[in-house]
Amino acid sequence: MVLSRPRIKICGITREEDAIAAAEAGADAIGLVFHPDSARYVPLEQARRIREALPPFVTTVGLFVNASGRFVEEALGHVPLDLLQFHGDESAAFCGGFGHPWIRAVRVRDSRVVVAAENTYYRALGLLTDAYDPDCYGGTGTTFNWDWLPSTPSMPLILAGGLTAENVGEAVRRVRPWAVDVSGGVESEPGIKSRRRINEFVREVTLTHETD
Template sequence: MNTIRTKICGITRPEDALAAAELGADAIGLVFYAKSKRAVSIEQAQAVVKNLPPFVSVVALFVNENEQTIREILRQVPIDVIQFHGDEDDDFCRRFDRPYLKAVRVQSAADIQTACAKFPNARALLFDAYHPTEYGGTGQSFDWTILHGN
């Protein structure tokens, strides 16, 4: 059975997280990537998740972050799922005792097939438009018809 779940990513303010939850979001995403205009500090993240209702998952998004920084954030912020958006491999993604999502920049059907083989432990794969210098959040889309049959 296919169930649609909704994650609103790039939340930076507690009131936006609560609004997303009230409107039915299953999860909120916190971006821990300094180059993003939606990046949050640990303190901002703590404030955002402090008053979330139960059953709203908190997803932490990282892009090529070092292990020590990720562990420090996980120690200070209650995170349910990690979303890796960079060049991380499956071994790295599994180090944090949390389920993980892996974002894949897609140019062709082969990218999808390769990702399925390379990330067998991912809870899910998130397919995003390829951009040569950015890791997502570009507002661009890819040809979704290549998802058929994969």
């Protein structure tokens, strides 16, 4: 049972002003995408500037998709990341090989996937559950069947996949996640966040928790 408001991560930040907007709205974390094939990819120097623009107590998450160990180390050398997020086909040994806290993203296509991931990636701080698409590693903008998620997960669940201000309230009530993760659902166009949509999303999560 989640006693406090679910934590909120605004992912796919590409601009300093969007990071500030997320922090001012009350987001707990932002995500920086280091996957070149993503519309929300951010170069390391820009990522560093975004990180420096943030106020205290906002977690900075670096998202990697099948990156080399050398590149992950390079990113850590450029940007003071608080948390690593692995969204590709990385092994548990790889994810835990950087001496840094990490979470594992899981593309959910049935009820067995999360249970298997809990057993394999048990050293992760949490599992980020996202919609399955055979052609991409996240950022699909689609939801999945939340009933596939375990009612009593063995580690914190971060719910992602097609979340918006319109459906996040239902998601919080049904799933009771530790955190929610949104990217496209708060954008005006890919990679460009909308301050209004960020505020609406955070407000909906907060109100749902307070009235539930």
